[in-house]
Amino acid sequence: MLDHKTILIVEDEAMIACDLEDVVICHGGEVAALCLDIDTAIAEAREGTFDAAILDYNIGGRAVHEVAEILRRRGIPFVFNTAIGQRDDLTARYGPVEVCRKPVKDQELVGALARALAG
Amino acid sequence: MPAEHTGEMPVKPSVLTIALSGGVLALIIAVMAVSLTLNAEARFRSQALRSTAIIRTLDRIQLAAVTAETSQRGYLIHGNEIYLEPFGDAVADLHANIAEYERLLTGIATATQQERIDHLKDLTAFKLQELNEVLNLYHSDLKEEAYDLFATGRGLRAMDSIRDVVGALENEEQEIFETSRAKASEARQRTIWTLLVLTLLSLFGFVLAYINHLRSDRLTVVEQHAAELAEAREQADLLSRELNHRVKNLFAIVQSIISATGRQESDPRIAASKARERVHALSMAHSLTSTLDAQQETNLRDLLDMIVRSQMMDDQTMNGEGPHIAVPAQFVTPLGMILHELTTNAIKYGAWSSESGRIDVRWSSETADDAEKLHMDWTETCDSQQSVTAPEKEGFGSRMMAMSLVQLGGSQVRQWTPSGLHLRITLPLDGTGTVSGRNK
Numbered sequence: 001m002l003d004h005k006t007i008l009i010v011e012d013e014a015m016i017a018c019d020l021e022d023v024v025i026c027h028g029g030e031v032a033a034l035c036l037d038i039d040t041a042i043a044e045a046r047e048g049t050f051d052a053a054i055l056d057y058n059i060g061g062r063a064v065h066e067v068a069e070i071l072r073r074r075g076i077p078f079v080f081n082t083a084i085g086q087r088d089d090l091t092a093r094y095g096p097v098e099v100c101r102k103p104v105k106d107q108e109l110v111g112a113l114a115r116a117l118a119g
Numbered sequence: 120m121p122a123e124h125t126g127e128m129p130v131k132p133s134v135l136t137i138a139l140s141g142g143v144l145a146l147i148i149a150v151m152a153v154s155l156t157l158n159a160e161a162r163f164r165s166q167a168l169r170s171t172a173i174i175r176t177l178d179r180i181q182l183a184a185v186t187a188e189t190s191q192r193g194y195l196i197h198g199n200e201i202y203l204e205p206f207g208d209a210v211a212d213l214h215a216n217i218a219e220y221e222r223l224l225t226g227i228a229t230a231t232q233q234e235r236i237d238h239l240k241d242l243t244a245f246k247l248q249e250l251n252e253v254l255n256l257y258h259s260d261l262k263e264e265a266y267d268l269f270a271t272g273r274g275l276r277a278m279d280s281i282r283d284v285v286g287a288l289e290n291e292e293q294e295i296f297e298t299s300r301a302k303a304s305e306a307r308q309r310t311i312w313t314l315l316v317l318t319l320l321s322l323f324g325f326v327l328a329y330i331n332h333l334r335s336d337r338l339t340v341v342e343q344h345a346a347e348l349a350e351a352r353e354q355a356d357l358l359s360r361e362l363n364h365r366v367k368n369l370f371a372i373v374q375s376i377i378s379a380t381g382r383q384e385s386d387p388r389i390a391a392s393k394a395r396e397r398v399h400a401l402s403m404a405h406s407l408t409s410t411l412d413a414q415q416e417t418n419l420r421d422l423l424d425m426i427v428r429s430q431m432m433d434d435q436t437m438n439g440e441g442p443h444i445a446v447p448a449q450f451v452t453p454l455g456m457i458l459h460e461l462t463t464n465a466i467k468y469g470a471w472s473s474e475s476g477r478i479d480v481r482w483s484s485e486t487a488d489d490a491e492k493l494h495m496d497w498t499e500t501c502d503s504q505q506s507v508t509a510p511e512k513e514g515f516g517s518r519m520m521a522m523s524l525v526q527l528g529g530s531q532v533r534q535w536t537p538s539g540l541h542l543r544i545t546l547p548l549d550g551t552g553t554v555s556g557r558n559k
Contacts, residue, residue, distance in 0.1 A: 013368065014453050014522035018515070019375030022382050036526045037557050060449075060556065083367035102371035106378065 001110055002029030005117055008053040009034045010041040010067060011081070012060050016102075020054060020081070020109075027110045038062045045070040052117050054109070057082035057090075068094060077116035081109060138328045145317045156310040163303035169223065170296035174289055176220045180239070181285045183213035184246060188278060191250045195257060195269065203254075213243060232291060239284045246277040365448075369405065372452060373398055383515040397459060400426050404455030408448040416553070417451060419444040419495075423480055426458045430466065434475040441482030444493055445553040453523035454554065460516040461497055461542070468510050470499030470539045484548055491548040499539030509535040528557025 007024045009031060011017040021031050032050035035041035038059045045053070045067045053071055055064045055078050064080075071078050072094065079098040080090055087099045098112035186209035193202030217240060224232060253274070256265035376397045384390035403425045407417035423439045431437055446454055462471075470476030482495040501507055524531055529546040549555035 012526065013372060013375075014526040015372045015379075015456060015519060016375045017526075018519050018522050019379040022379050026382065034522075036522070037528075083364055083371060102367055103374040104371075 001027045001114055002117075004028065004030060005051040005113075006030045006032040006049070007113065008032050008041075008044055008048055008050045010044075010053065010059060010064060011056045012036050012058070013056075016056075023106045023109060024054075027106070029113075038064070038067070041067045042070065045074075045076075050076070052076065052113055053078040054081050054113065055079070057084050057086070065093075077119065079109070079112045079116050135328075138324055141324050142321065145321055149314060149317055152310045152313040156306045159303045159306035163299045166296060166299035170292050170299075173220065173223050173292045176216050176223060177285050177289050177292070179216040180213060180220065180243075181282065183209045183216060184243060184278065184281050187213065187247070187250060188274065191254060195253070195265065206250075210247060213247070217243065229291070232288065235284050235288050235291075239281065239288070242277055242281050242284060246274065246281060249274045249277060369401070372401065376401065379515060379519075396463065397456070400455055400459035401452060403429065404451045404459075405448075408451055416445050416447045418446055419454075419482065419493075419554075422446060422451070422454060422458060426455055427462045427478065427480070430462050430471075432471065432474070435471050436475070436477040437480070438477070439480045441480075441495070442484060443552060444482065444484065444548070445551075447554065450527060450554045450556055453526045457520050457523050457527075457544070460520045461540075463516065464510070464540070465499055469507055470501050472507070473502040473505045476501050476539070484552055486550070491550045491552070493544075493546045493548050493554070495544045495546070497540065497542040497544070499541070501539050506537040507535070507539050509540075526556065527554065 002024065007029050009017060009020050009024070011020055011034070014036065017034055017036060021034055024031050033044045033048055035044055036059075041059065041064070053067075053076060055068060057064055057080055068078060079100060081100045081102060081104060083102040087101075090097055090099055098116050100109050100112050186205055190202055190204070190206040190209060194200070194206075196202075221236060224236070228236065249268075253265050253268050256262075256268060377394045380394040380397065381387075381390045384393060404422060407421050407425060408415060419441065420439055420443070423437075428437050428439075465471045465476070465478060470478055477500045479498045479500070480495065481498075482493060484491055484493050486492075499507075520531075524544070527546050529544055531545075532543045534541045547555050547557065
């Protein structure tokens with residue numbers, strides 16, 4: 001389904017990051033990088049080569065906006081995977097963006113990623 | 120456009136200011152009323168003295184006139200000179216008292232008084248003239264002519280007229296005196312009422328001020344209560360949001376444990392068992408912290424007891440030694456998962472796979488280059504007869520451990536010896552013996 005697309009994962013909870021990594025791989029994608037803190041994520045967003053990104057909203061107490069802004073400037077699609085409910089805030093800020101609510105089903109997340117990649 | 124607020128409340132005069140101004144005003148009015156009364160009283164007193172003097176003078180005028188007449192008549196009847204002795208003094212008295220009377224009334228005589236004074240002077244002059252005429256005739260031995268003149272009754276009528284005028288003047292003076300007394304009494308009465316009203320007003324003002332004071336006290340209490348309530352509600356909202364976030368996050372972690380474990384294990388029963396153990400470890404770890412009672416952190420020793428020691432068999436041993444290291448709630452999951460995987464591996468492949476194996480956990484903190492670090496040594500010792508070998512493939516557990524260490528900003532050094540695993544984990548601390556994670 002993800003068709004060898006490379007994905008950046010930004011998630012500060014190790015257990016969930018592991019799972020996301022598995023989800024991407026199991027659905028035919030590849031993990032470009034896995035970032036557990038915001039500084040690494042910002043560096044990857046600037047320099048990294050990948051097709052799309054999964055962004056947790058709250059990374060170690062900091063909002064992920066800086067990463068999302070960089071990706072938007074670079075034209076790289078991304079989906080939010082977050083436990084905090086601010087879908088309206090996110091769509092107000094980023095337009096029609098895919099927002100998955102934790103806990104999320106594998107298919108839901110992969111579907112969102114596929115739509116983001118297609119759009 | 121709504122009017123802009125300057126941020127300043129319009130300054131309202133305080134109750135104290137109002138009460139003070141009212142009090143000062145009342146005092147001024149009271150002083151004025153009392154001084155007016157005293158004035159009226161003083162005027163009345165001086166009027167009383169004057170009236171008394173005036174009435175006495177009028178009496179003397181009449182007495183002098185009567186004395187002069189009496190003396191003249193005594194002389195006419197008896198022909199004895201001795202009767203004429205008081206005559207001269209009486210005439211002098213009469214003149215002196217009329218002058219005194221005029222002096223007393225200078226400037227304050229009413230029109231009728233002035234008219235009557237003039238009339239009185241005419242009458243006394245006429246009377247004295249009549250007396251002297253009769254006396255002169257008598258002295259000139261014209262006794263018959265003198266008696267005739269006397270008998271005309273002119274002198275008698277003049278005397279009656281003098282009495283009438285004196286009586287009228289006395290009455291008028293008495294009236295003036297009474298009017299003055301009435302005025303003084305009225306002023307006194309008015310002052311009593313004024314003071315009474317002022318006293319009542321002051322009392323009313325005091326009561327109002329006191330009620331206002333009580334009400335403002337009560338308002339302060341109500342406002343304080345409202346502020347406390349709002350703060351408590353805000354606190355509760357914050358707590359509820361935090362709790363909500365934490366629960367969702369934990370569900371996401373549990374879901375990840377289940378799906379990741381399920382993907383790794385081909386046997387669903389093994390997968391279920393492993394997933395259950397991991398979820399159990401997670402719940403044990405999190406039972407040490409609580410959002411509700413603000414227990415936002417636990418410590419390394421409690422985590423070790425809760426996750427590692429709880430899986431120890433009867434003859435096995437675990438020693439934990441080290442200083443107090445605080446673990447904030449956000450790092451309980453990765454550290455708990457690391458300890459759980461280490462324990463699971465020890466039971467499966469390591470020291471606790473033998474009946475009396477031993478695990479030593481020793482930790483210490485160290486500060487170098489302004490960075491505090493935790494070193495934790497996990498040393499397994501098997502029974503002497505048994506030796507262990509490193510597991511062949513690195514499973515999901517190892518990957519998860521490595522990832523958890525990344526989350527904690529830590530590192531590990533693994534070493535397999537024949538007696539078991541020796542592992543050294545290094546984690547960053549915040550300088551006060553608290554696990555800080557990599558996002559320090």
